[in-house]
Amino acid sequence: MLKSQLTSQVALITGATRGIGLALARALSAQGCNLVITGRDESALRRVSRELASRKAPVLAQFCDVRDPESVDDFFRAVRRQFNRLDVLINNAGVAHTNMTIDNVPWPVWREVIETNLTGMFLVTQAALTLMKRGGTIVNNLSISANRVFAGLAAYNASKHGALGFTNTLREELRGKGIRVIGLLPGATDTAIWNTLWPQAPRKKMMSAATVADAVVSAILLPADTTVENLEILPTTGTL
Numbered sequence: 001m002l003k004s005q006l007t008s009q010v011a012l013i014t015g016a017t018r019g020i021g022l023a024l025a026r027a028l029s030a031q032g033c034n035l036v037i038t039g040r041d042e043s044a045l046r047r048v049s050r051e052l053a054s055r056k057a058p059v060l061a062q063f064c065d066v067r068d069p070e071s072v073d074d075f076f077r078a079v080r081r082q083f084n085r086l087d088v089l090i091n092n093a094g095v096a097h098t099n100m101t102i103d104n105v106p107w108p109v110w111r112e113v114i115e116t117n118l119t120g121m122f123l124v125t126q127a128a129l130t131l132m133k134r135g136g137t138i139v140n141n142l143s144i145s146a147n148r149v150f151a152g153l154a155a156y157n158a159s160k161h162g163a164l165g166f167t168n169t170l171r172e173e174l175r176g177k178g179i180r181v182i183g184l185l186p187g188a189t190d191t192a193i194w195n196t197l198w199p200q201a202p203r204k205k206m207m208s209a210a211t212v213a214d215a216v217v218s219a220i221l222l223p224a225d226t227t228v229e230n231l232e233i234l235p236t237t238g239t240l
């Protein structure tokens, strides 16, 4: 097998215990990346870590709640101890909420969604930038909800619109430093997030998380002088 240009590079994926994050971890592991994975479910982290470790590249699997600055600091201390470099950052951790109109959104739901999907992306990115150099890549998992809206999903739509603004700003700030910033805008993908969003959603019309992950890896593998600024990937049938 040809050696991938990602072999021995360090890739960090937030929310890698299941869904798109786990598929990304598997795909980057297949490229020979050393992995750093996070989530809050410690037993899921141990299970994923065992699976990925069998592929031989080092894996650091550690609890991190991306909403909490102290948790992010502790986590990055561990990243510094084990690798002290970061080549690929994937801000993937995210939550949704059940479908409800704005007059019914409870404040704790609003806060959880904004803190996870928007503030978490800021906190992790800020910490990661201290370890990233020219040639690195940041992928922010947004959603098609970053540039269009779905009624009943105000907190989710707002968090993803905000995260798109953050991503676009980050790209401009990092252009001169040679760090690429990719906004990932997937349509419906068959993961557990739909148990919250819309449990009866037609799963057969969705993409697989592995397909989304393969598209992201293809974008990361482009030559360093080329980038995909926004990767909008949808089922051929469109939105649900």
Ligand SMILES: NC(=O)c1ccc[n+]([C@@H]2O[C@H](COP(=O)([O-])OP(=O)(O)OC[C@H]3O[C@@H](n4cnc5c(N)ncnc54)[C@H](OP(=O)(O)O)[C@@H]3O)[C@@H](O)[C@H]2O)c1
Binding pocket: 014, 015, 016, 017, 018, 019, 020, 021, 038, 039, 040, 041, 042, 044, 064, 065, 066, 067, 092, 093, 094, 095, 116, 120, 141, 142, 143, 144, 185, 186, 187, 188, 189, 190, 191, 192, 193, 194
């Ligand atoms: N599935 C889709 O159709 C779709 C479409 C567009 C965009 N997206 C985006 O894709 C990303 C991944 O979603 P998914 O569909 O793969 O959902 P998922 O299967 O529910 O996975 C979400 C991941 O995020 C982690 N997470 C949630 N809150 C966290 C926190 N506070 N700190 C750290 N990790 C946290 C979860 O782990 P723990 O629970 O262990 O913390 C889990 O690993 C999200 O940003 C989502 O908005 C999904």
